Amino acid sequence: MVGGGIGGNIGAVHRIAARLDGRWVLVAGAFSSRDDVAHASAARLNVAPERSYADFREMAKDEAARPDGIDAVSIVTPNHMHAPVATAFLEAGIPVICDKPLTAQLDEAEALAEVVRRTGTPFVLTHNYTGYPLIREARQMVARGELGAIRVVQAEYAQDWLAKPIEQEGQKQAAWRTDPARSGAGGAIGDIGTHAFNLLSFVTGLRTEALSAQLTSFVPGRRLDDDAQMMLRFEGGARGMLWASQVAPGNENGLALRIYGEKAALEWRQEDPNRLRFSRLGEAPQWLTRAGHGTSAGGTRVPSGHPEGYLEAFATLYTEAAELIGGGDANLLPGIEDGLDGMRFIAACVASSQDNGAWTAL
Amino acid sequence: MVGGGIGGNIGAVHRIAARLDGRWVLVAGAFSSRDDVAHASAARLNVAPERSYADFREMAKDEAARPDGIDAVSIVTPNHMHAPVATAFLEAGIPVICDKPLTAQLDEAEALAEVVRRTGTPFVLTHNYTGYPLIREARQMVARGELGAIRVVQAEYAQDWLAKPIEQEGQKQAAWRTDPARSGAGGAIGDIGTHAFNLLSFVTGLRTEALSAQLTSFVPGRRLDDDAQMMLRFEGGARGMLWASQVAPGNENGLALRIYGEKAALEWRQEDPNRLRFSRLGEAPQWLTRAGHGTSAGGTRVPSGHPEGYLEAFATLYTEAAELIGGGDANLLPGIEDGLDGMRFIAACVASSQDNGAWTAL
Amino acid sequence: MVGGGIGGNIGAVHRIAARLDGRWVLVAGAFSSRDDVAHASAARLNVAPERSYADFREMAKDEAARPDGIDAVSIVTPNHMHAPVATAFLEAGIPVICDKPLTAQLDEAEALAEVVRRTGTPFVLTHNYTGYPLIREARQMVARGELGAIRVVQAEYAQDWLAKPIEQEGQKQAAWRTDPARSGAGGAIGDIGTHAFNLLSFVTGLRTEALSAQLTSFVPGRRLDDDAQMMLRFEGGARGMLWASQVAPGNENGLALRIYGEKAALEWRQEDPNRLRFSRLGEAPQWLTRAGHGTSAGGTRVPSGHPEGYLEAFATLYTEAAELIGGGDANLLPGIEDGLDGMRFIAACVASSQDNGAWTAL
Amino acid sequence: MVGGGIGGNIGAVHRIAARLDGRWVLVAGAFSSRDDVAHASAARLNVAPERSYADFREMAKDEAARPDGIDAVSIVTPNHMHAPVATAFLEAGIPVICDKPLTAQLDEAEALAEVVRRTGTPFVLTHNYTGYPLIREARQMVARGELGAIRVVQAEYAQDWLAKPIEQEGQKQAAWRTDPARSGAGGAIGDIGTHAFNLLSFVTGLRTEALSAQLTSFVPGRRLDDDAQMMLRFEGGARGMLWASQVAPGNENGLALRIYGEKAALEWRQEDPNRLRFSRLGEAPQWLTRAGHGTSAGGTRVPSGHPEGYLEAFATLYTEAAELIGGGDANLLPGIEDGLDGMRFIAACVASSQDNGAWTAL
Incomplete structure (x- = not known):
């Protein structure tokens, strides 16, 4: 996960959604652009210190190199960071699950789309509804x-x-x-x-x-x-x-x-x-x-009659993302x-x- | 009432609305442009034959001349007839309660507004909601x-x-x-x-x-x-x-x-x-x-808790029209x-x- | 109408209900057991002074004797008066429209039912819902x-x-x-x-x-x-x-x-x-x-889509009562x-x- | 978990509820009284074969003996099995999270309550609402x-x-x-x-x-x-x-x-x-x-405005059970x-x- 450190909001939602169906485990993160917040967040989230990164580029590179590297990254930063973060992971061959809207600017979005097409790496946008x-x-x-x-x-x-x-x-x-x-x-x-x-x-x-x-x-x-x-x-x-x-x-x-x-x-x-x-x-x-x-x-x-809600709908995207990344149809x-x-x-x-x-x- | 003969729809609504608070009695009408429908409607509505008119202009003239003439006319025709009918009654000094929209054409509406201003005769538009x-x-x-x-x-x-x-x-x-x-x-x-x-x-x-x-x-x-x-x-x-x-x-x-x-x-x-x-x-x-x-x-x-509906809201306009025509504030x-x-x-x-x-x- | 004078509540509801479909006109009443309230109520309701009664028994007798006597009486008193009032009018051959519950006591109710059976005079109970x-x-x-x-x-x-x-x-x-x-x-x-x-x-x-x-x-x-x-x-x-x-x-x-x-x-x-x-x-x-x-x-x-409410449902009973008293099926x-x-x-x-x-x- | 094998219903609900807040991991189970169903269920739920039990008593004994034994057992069998299963785990010192109603018979319930009191082992009943x-x-x-x-x-x-x-x-x-x-x-x-x-x-x-x-x-x-x-x-x-x-x-x-x-x-x-x-x-x-x-x-x-539902309410009980078993207040x-x-x-x-x-x- 990139973003979603202490004080954030949507990061916690993504984490529950990922966990709900038992298809994902959170093992690494660059939870904040501030070092101290990043590592404190990692500790609180039971992420091992060696997989808590202060820099998302470093995370992309290191995780891509690990034999037990992450299967996908979840991007929950403010909009303007979506493009650079997603690009870094896609280039490293790591599938991306990204919060919406795609980017802050249209030209960034088009450039990012080009990266997705070129790399062929799975990219999921969490239009959760x-x-x-x-x-x-x-x-x-x-x-x-x-x-x-x-x-x-x-x-x-x-x-x-x-x-x-x-x-x-x-x-x-x-x-x-x-x-x-x-x-x-x-x-x-x-x-x-x-x-x-x-x-x-x-x-x-x-x-x-x-x-x-x-x-x-x-x-x-x-x-x-x-x-x-x-x-x-x-x-x-x-x-x-x-x-x-x-x-x-x-x-x-x-x-x-x-x-x-x-x-x-x-x-x-x-x-x-x-x-x-x-x-x-x-x-x-x-x-x-x-x-x-x-x-x-x-x-x-x-x-029926037992209400499901926002988290369940969100979780469905994460579960289908697991299917997609595992080669399935989604x-x-x-x-x-x-x-x-x-x-x-x-x-x-x-x-x-x-x-x-x-x-x-x- | 002008319009509202057998087979119509909104005429019956106006009649109930007028009657609901006991402020109006239906005594005359030109219920249809077709003679037979007009008189058959009058009979069914207990309007005396001598006050059942086939022509709205005649109705305006005659009712204005009667000592017991109508206090107001209710116009429930299709839109294109609103202006000529309303004009005839206003010119005869009879207050008008008219279904909406005001007329079929904007220029007719402006001419009618001029008649209202000139004659000073009360004019009510039944925007019933x-x-x-x-x-x-x-x-x-x-x-x-x-x-x-x-x-x-x-x-x-x-x-x-x-x-x-x-x-x-x-x-x-x-x-x-x-x-x-x-x-x-x-x-x-x-x-x-x-x-x-x-x-x-x-x-x-x-x-x-x-x-x-x-x-x-x-x-x-x-x-x-x-x-x-x-x-x-x-x-x-x-x-x-x-x-x-x-x-x-x-x-x-x-x-x-x-x-x-x-x-x-x-x-x-x-x-x-x-x-x-x-x-x-x-x-x-x-x-x-x-x-x-x-x-x-x-x-x-x-x-409260006993629902009122469409007819009651409509009736309120008729009751207030009685107030207005009686010189009250509405x-x-x-x-x-x-x-x-x-x-x-x-x-x-x-x-x-x-x-x-x-x-x-x- | 018996009961329903100034300060009452359900009397006004009955009057609107009776009027709504144009089948009933209020022409006589014993609106209160207090003389002054009865006559003041009659005046306010446009009931002629000679048909404003202080005593319901007198009303039953006199109206039964008039050639233009009432077609039915509406009883809107507190419960304990239902039986004596209804009995007086039924015995005089005047149909009764009575608010519910039937009476205050079960034995009164049974006696009243006997009167209804014996006289064969129509009796309607306004279970308005x-x-x-x-x-x-x-x-x-x-x-x-x-x-x-x-x-x-x-x-x-x-x-x-x-x-x-x-x-x-x-x-x-x-x-x-x-x-x-x-x-x-x-x-x-x-x-x-x-x-x-x-x-x-x-x-x-x-x-x-x-x-x-x-x-x-x-x-x-x-x-x-x-x-x-x-x-x-x-x-x-x-x-x-x-x-x-x-x-x-x-x-x-x-x-x-x-x-x-x-x-x-x-x-x-x-x-x-x-x-x-x-x-x-x-x-x-x-x-x-x-x-x-x-x-x-x-x-x-x-x-459909234009709501009807409590008064319309109530009015349906009055309209059907007119049918019934007129010899129709209800x-x-x-x-x-x-x-x-x-x-x-x-x-x-x-x-x-x-x-x-x-x-x-x- | 005891019960909740393939073909069941409420077991899946308990598993999601347990997982939702990240406080529980499913590591052992006696998912069915039928051997084959029990082990097939374990395989599907990623429970290690050596911790898939066909007999709940064996599970209670073995898990109590393991250094990495379960922190609690979740009982999701039909009602008549609640008492014997809960008793076995309580006697083994393992906290119980049990579906409702408590038991099939009142006398069983009273006996079970005695076991809870005597052992002092935490017992939670999932009245999930x-x-x-x-x-x-x-x-x-x-x-x-x-x-x-x-x-x-x-x-x-x-x-x-x-x-x-x-x-x-x-x-x-x-x-x-x-x-x-x-x-x-x-x-x-x-x-x-x-x-x-x-x-x-x-x-x-x-x-x-x-x-x-x-x-x-x-x-x-x-x-x-x-x-x-x-x-x-x-x-x-x-x-x-x-x-x-x-x-x-x-x-x-x-x-x-x-x-x-x-x-x-x-x-x-x-x-x-x-x-x-x-x-x-x-x-x-x-x-x-x-x-x-x-x-x-x-x-x-x-x-607010993002609906939560049945699973979230259920998860709250599991999360509080973790607090309780961890010595906290719940x-x-x-x-x-x-x-x-x-x-x-x-x-x-x-x-x-x-x-x-x-x-x-x-």
Whole structure:
């Protein structure tokens, strides 16, 4: 693991997700760019001192050289470090499991994609919401044609934790996310908008042709958008709307997806992930439940009615990454192309918004 | 009443609404442009034959001349007849209660507004959703500053009854709503989008400066939009999104409004109108109920926990119209200006959509 | 109308319900046992002075004698007055529409039932919740065998307005409901438990053979039960539970019914009356909506998705009472036998509770 | 681990729960009473062949003798094996983590409790629902007096998977649960009723003095109850109802708890475990969320709005068991006394039901 030292947040999530199905053991790490934090974190995480690195390049080199070197590296740093870290490990032949968005800048992303293609080393991007069983069910239902041709897509991801300028009061998570140097050109749009965009693409299979966006920084002094609104045009004529906000009181992680086809519709909410509303035109709506009657996608660990959540969905990606790296098939895993799509999405949002909402191709 | 004969829909709703609080009695009508239907309807509605008119102009003239003439006329025709009918009664000095949208065309609307101003005769537009008690509660809460400055508004009105080309199979309600000659330039945007727009304006008090819209006719052969998506810019910097659709399976009358301010947020859904979600930033969300703890707006007829619905909200407008016409104060009633705003909204949506989503002032 | 003067509560509800469908006009009343209140109420309700009575017996006699006398009387007094008032009007040949429970005491109820049988005059008991369209839908579904043989019934009616001893502070509604002389032997069990019992009987069609109850007065000084819990045994072997409480914080009018059969189940909540959960064994649950796809019971006034509520359900009883009194068929209307069943239910609850929960036949 | 071999169900849950927080590693097991299944299971679970046992007594003896012997054993067999297995390990000085209910028979339970007391070896009973963060929040709120004196408790656990006689068709999970020899005297009441009872006891802290129960076997040929209904009397005068059913269509794992006090109420549902409804008398209800505003109980792994579920709650017990066995404090962990209470509860239910619902002391 690179990043994820003491005081971090997402690193702990990745560690639980990796461990949950028993497919991964944490044995090495460069947990911080600060020596002392790195080694203290390693000690706390039961990583042997000789495999606690202060420098990620050293880690890549040494681990690649060890007979018992790591099978993959998990990258959980702020966005601007994704590209250099991933490149170092890929070049060393070590598979990469990388947090999203892919990078801070689009050109870095394209360069990184080139490295992935050249080295042929597995690369997984943890768009974790794609691991929810009912999201996969939804994807299958769309693919089987149960909705007919899709007409309208409504996606949103609303939070409220940045409704005040907490980055100016030293909140670490807020500080890097609102800093263009570490986060890139997108604020809310990069942090959570990409999740909504990835999710709608994953479920519908639709390619987004163009978008018209207005990004706003509502909080005084904030340097990146904290609210992003847009209209979307998909291949084949479907239309959609996407809203990402970090200033919407009463929302914790309000990621929601609604898909309306000619024949039926689906609705799903991340905060209530064990239910999927399925409405056939002309029939009473049904609520499908994870592993319940009428579902088939699998990927669940406990019987229906016993809720699974965020960590289980995340764990599914780690387990499938183990399959992939072990040579197996894992065709639902997000990879480098999904990461590139996300970066192009951010870039198009920013460009459209700066051009007064002009329709901008992805 | 003009319109509302046998086979109609909204006429019966207006009649119940008028009757519910005991303030109105139906005594005269031109219920149809077809003589036989008009008189058969009158008979069924217990209207005396001598006050059943085949021609609305005759009705206006005769009723104005009777000592026991009507106190007001209720207009429930298709949109294109609103302007001529309303004009006839206003010129005869008879107050008008008119279904929305105001007219089929913006220029008609402006001419009608001129008649209202010149004659000084009361004019009420039945934007009925403004009659819901919790919508009025929400308006008061915004006005009192409980939300702080508003940042984001999300409004939508989704239905599914036009997901197939039923207007081509003789469905009467669908036929006139999808016919530009009778409905005007807007399809879904005129029929239900104006409700969503009126509602957000009523509750927030914000003036909409400009919008960027994409209107779509998804159903083959349909001549007006059946799906409308847009971004909004409000005075003072707030931003919003509005979606109106009649092709969204699983939606009956999914009118919903969400308002996010600096300090708090409100969420309301028409299909569950006795609850209002209120989220103060940094506190657990509360569910306010109609007439329940913490509410003050009044306008309810039964204790909390006994649901009121659509007809009660509609009735409130009729009761307030009686107050207004009787010389009382009824400052929450939608009137001619709201109708003009709605027509400008439709025109701006159509213009923006035809201009590839260009931001268009209202 | 007898009762329902200024300061009352349920009288206004009955008046709106009667008016809503245009089948009834209020023309006479004995609105209070106090002369001044009676006449002031009549004036406010636009009842002619000569038909405002201070004495209900006089009203029965005089109205029966008038050529334009009332078609029916609506009784909305406290419980202990139901029997004498109803008897007076029935003996005068005037049909009765009476609020529930039937009477205060079981012996009065039996005597009243005898009067109904002897006079053959129509008698309607306003168990208003049976007027909800989805309750009727549920009844039809059970009758059609869609649930198979019923195994378990769960009924409850929870409120919180009597959680404090407000009857000791002069709250009029609380005062008579907690007074054995005016309410009868049952407190919560009579006021709201009978509604739950009537509703489960109406929908399931099951006869209750016996019950085991514990009634409690939680509020110090209260003379009647404010919480009632029981188990039920139905003919044919079904089992059930019923809870009625007026001391359950967070509940306004939480009437709910759940029915589990061999093949399917139904769930309905009065506070959300436009939805009915229908679960076929082995299939994903469906949400039926009033007038929506898959429903057939009718009895609705506005399209699906536009909520109807308490007043509409109440109005349905009044409209059907007009049918019945006009000689029509109205076989869903609650009548004298339902009232007797309710009184026997109260008596059995009280007896069982006093006998330490012994199973007591109805 | 004892039990939990291939084809089992709950064993996999225990293994994930143990692993989730990284505090336990599976190193030994007697996974089945059948040799071949035991060793095949061990191989699949990466347990070394020399630590795969066919006999649990041998495992207890050998592991106790190894310098690297197990720190604890997890028992996931059918109920009738809990007592002999637990006894063997306790006598060998090995801490026990045991699935519920404690045993099949009350006398076994009492004997086992004696062993626990005598040996002083840690014993944890996995009443897993007590691990949900909002259940612990609820317990704290009650203990802090936020509800005032408790008046009414409503608990239920409804499922539908046994609505048909699937035990007669070879369904393994159904077969042992409906077999008195392996399950004990209680069917639904033992399998899930004990969970509801444990949960209400855990949250309210109330001791149950007596109960009046009716147990029913609705499915023809079933030998144990599949539906259990009862009324409860608590110390101090509170009253309650409990329903456990495995024949209620539309229910997966519908465990729900509602607690009504003098000042406030709480409602929680296992299928939606990240929300807790909190209603102060006279105020609008609030929805508390796991780790959200206004909560304090801790014990969560991801931010609010990212759902945690069944496995996380289960894992909390395993992590606390590690604390306990390591000498730490873990005073929320269910132990032998909770197990005894559950067995006494089952026995009282059966006795009361056999005695026509007579009130029976626990």
